[in-house]
Amino acid sequence: MDRRTAFAQFLGLAETMLREIDSAAVFLPGHGEDESPEDDEVRRERLYDYIHQWETELQAALGEVELLATPSVVDLADRVSTALIEVTAPVELRSQFNDYYPMWFQTRDLVEVLRNAMRTELGLEPMSVDERLAERRASDYPWLEDRPPRDTYVRRQPRLGD
Numbered sequence: 001m002d003r004r005t006a007f008a009q010f011l012g013l014a015e016t017m018l019r020e021i022d023s024a025a026v027f028l029p030g031h032g033e034d035e036s037p038e039d040d041e042v043r044r045e046r047l048y049d050y051i052h053q054w055e056t057e058l059q060a061a062l063g064e065v066e067l068l069a070t071p072s073v074v075d076l077a078d079r080v081s082t083a084l085i086e087v088t089a090p091v092e093l094r095s096q097f098n099d100y101y102p103m104w105f106q107t108r109d110l111v112e113v114l115r116n117a118m119r120t121e122l123g124l125e126p127m128s129v130d131e132r133l134a135e136r137r138a139s140d141y142p143w144l145e146d147r148p149p150r151d152t153y154v155r156r157q158p159r160l161g162d
Contacts, residue, residue, distance in 0.1 A: 003121070004122055005051065006061070006067075006068050007069070007122065010077060013128050014058070014084060014114075015060065020049070021088060024042075025091050027042050027043050028095060028097040028098060040094070042047070047091055054084060058081055069121060072117060073117050073118055076113060076114040077114060079110060080111055083103075086103065087100075105142050
């Protein structure tokens with residue numbers, strides 16, 4: 001139970017932090033554009049909050065994983081932690097957005113590798129990222145095939161005066 005809780009907390013923080021660094025990176029210039037002073041201020045504030053969260057929350061969660069996990073999972077968790085700070089470099093340096101996003105996707109992939117290693121350590125089957133993405137791309141996602149279609153929920157009311 002302790003291991004599952006520690007793994008879930010670490011993965012949850014990693015996912016949150018990926019979204020948060022992306023919310024700072026959207027203020028990077030792209031396609032040769034210049035960054036506005038207002039965008040720069042928002043980017044810097046979000047980056048500061050992100051780094052603070054990395055130092056306080058994620059490092060504490062990493063410590064718990066280090067106490068409870070096998071060496072291979074500890075190694076991957078440490079790599080994810082390092083990747084989550086490395087991905088800040090283009091944001092800190094005010095690089096172009098195109099310099100940032102490949103590293104973001106690389107970090108995202110590393111989180112998925114860690115998730116599967118943690119699942120395996122907990123005795124669960126690994127999840128295929130490709131299968132999950134394919135399911136989400138289906139035209140009817142997230143709805144289930146065996147449930148009533150949307151139009152059955154439309155309320156039919158008699159018209160007044162009829």
